[in-house]
Amino acid sequence: MSATVPPRHHDIADDLRQQITTDRIPPGERLPSETVLAERYAVSTVTLRRALSALQGEGLVEKIHGKGNFVRRPHRKIMYVGGWGTLDPWTAAEPALRVSVRSSTVPANGDLATLLKVPLGSPLAEFSCLSIEGETLHGLAKIYMPRDVAPAAVLDGDSADRQAFTRFALLGPQPAVTRETVCTRSPTPDESSALRIGTAAPVLTVTRVSTDSAGRVVEAALLTFPGDRVDAVFTTHHANHERQTSA
Known part of the structure; x- marks a missing residue:
């Protein structure tokens, strides 16, 4: 044969x-x-x-x-730091890296209503962020918050909050719990167009959901990075539990 x-x-x-x-x-x-x-x-x-x-x-x-x-010239990679929900501070602070931000109020559709655990049609603050270095696109973020918990300074585009946008960081108060789901897949047509990549190029996606101490979802972020332009780092902190015995 x-x-x-x-x-x-x-x-x-x-x-x-x-x-x-x-x-x-x-x-x-x-x-x-x-x-x-x-x-x-x-x-x-x-x-x-x-x-x-x-x-x-x-x-x-x-x-x-x-x-x-x-x-193609190899792209410089940025780093996403899991657990904190941010880009590496050194990367984010570089003047060559800039972020375009658009904000609006949108109704919660089926997927967003499920993700944020709110009724259909609830008003959400939406922030669309695109990180750019020269002609290179490094990342795309869609960040959603219930309209009533979105900080006024963030909604108004206060320059003091630009660093948070630059780093794709959490926009509201520090949450009690942040859950991140990471996967790789092919980009959607919209992602391919926004990031200027081919439809066959893999992307790394992070779905980040943050809740407060009462269990309310205060932010949901959908982050998309071209696979050849990012590293994701996650650190686990183990607590030491000492066994107590009575005398």
């Missing part, structure tokens, strides 16, 4: 990937034209484009309309 031969475009992608990852083709360099590459590998341009599409999906190659295919 003969072994199955892998499609030719897999071999081409493997060869180009090896050249890119070993810096034989350095970041920022333009690849030869598709016609030249097709002739070099003795394949059709259709097969060659399949190989390039695989590398584009992996984030190794970027196709710029009218200019060609380029080896």
Whole structure:
């Protein structure tokens, strides 16, 4: 029984990937034209484009309309610190990192009503945040709070609260409990457009729900980061319990 031969475009992608990852083709360099590459590998341009599409999906190659295919420069990563619900302070404080913020009042739809445990249609303060460094998009955040607990300074866009937005931090008072659910998946069309990434590029998502001491949800944040631009760090603190014995 003969072994199955892998499609030719897999071999081409493997060869180009090896050249890119070993810096034989350095970041920022333009690849030869598709016609030249097709002739070099003795394949059709259709097969060659399949190989390039695989590398584009992996984030190794970027196709710029009218200019060609380029080896992508690696993105600088930011760090999300779990448990505190914030970006790494050093990252967030860098002047090159800026955040665009839009705020509005929206009614709680089915998903949001469930997440915040409020009746359908309840007024929510919504904050849409996008972190940007030059031309690079680092993260997207949708932060929701019951309208009656949203701090006035946050609703008014007070500059004193800009640091909280910059770090995607908790916007209200320190909660009693914060629960974070982390997963990786493909981006939605809206996320792909907002973050300027391909639909095949994975994203890291954090769903952060904070409750007060009475169990009321005071904030729900939906955070989305391109997978190649963030690290998430979670630290567990173990309490020491000493066994007490009576004399």
